[in-house]
Amino acid sequence: LAFGGVGWYRKTFFLPLDKQNERVILHFEAVDQESKIFVNGVKVATHKTINVDGPIGFPATQQAFEVDITDEVEFGKNNSVAIRVYDNGDFQHQWRKNNPKGYAQLKKTKSGVGGIWQEVYLDFRPPVYLKKGLCSFNVANSELSLKAFVVNSGTSKVTENLTLDLAPWRSRRYTLADGKSQSHPLGEFTLKPGLNILTLKTKIDDPRLWSPEH
Numbered sequence: 001l002a003f004g005g006v007g008w009y010r011k012t013f014f015l016p017l018d019k020q021n022e023r024v025i026l027h028f029e030a031v032d033q034e035s036k037i038f039v040n041g042v043k044v045a046t047h048k049t050i051n052v053d054g055p056i057g058f059p060a061t062q063q064a065f066e067v068d069i070t071d072e073v074e075f076g077k078n079n080s081v082a083i084r085v086y087d088n089g090d091f092q093h094q095w096r097k098n099n100p101k102g103y104a105q106l107k108k109t110k111s112g113v114g115g116i117w118q119e120v121y122l123d124f125r126p127p128v129y130l131k132k133g134l135c136s137f138n139v140a141n142s143e144l145s146l147k148a149f150v151v152n153s154g155t156s157k158v159t160e161n162l163t164l165d166l167a168p169w170r171s172r173r174y175t176l177a178d179g180k181s182q183s184h185p186l187g188e189f190t191l192k193p194g195l196n197i198l199t200l201k202t203k204i205d206d207p208r209l210w211s212p213e214h
Helices: none
Strands: 007-016 025-030 036-039 043-048 064-067 077-087 092-096 105-109 120-125 128-138 143-152 159-167 169-171 183-192 194-203
Touching: 025 036, 043 064, 143 159, 143 183, 159 194, 183 194
Parallel strands: none
Antiparallel strands: 007 077, 025 064, 025 120, 036 043, 036 077, 092 105, 128 143, 143 194, 159 183
16 A cells, blocks of 8 residues: 555454454564554554565565454454554655566655555464474484474463474465374473473474475
């Protein structure tokens, strides 16, 4: 959306009663530039995207973020979400065609560009869930190292047996490719309320390594 200044987005959504034992996560793939999120009239979060130069001249403005809105919603009823977006109007990124350097390049103009420009969705998660994971793989040893960011949304410690499920991956929205899945027990962990950061390792059975043909 080409504009500089303030814009508003509003949406009404219904939450069924059978979701009331789950955490309700409002996820944004990308909002440019500054945003304030309100649920049922209550401000639940703010976010600011920082524009930096990314690879091959593309600005790294896509910064996904999410908000746990469970405590502000009502189940079995309609709920409202409003997003206030501000863009300073300084510049707009545009593709340059036929670049002699051989790759896509951008130029800046004086008109602003801002708003929600990637998908927004609700995600439903159990009281203890994996927020994100950072993975590295030792090819020689077929060993996966994982830094897991696990959220315990309760108010007291819990003990959980964790299992790592692996499958060939196709897209960031949980779409799996063809191939065998596998499960690896990781052991028992005590998780404090809030965010827990776990460092884990496990062997991978017959790993399917990346190649240009895959």
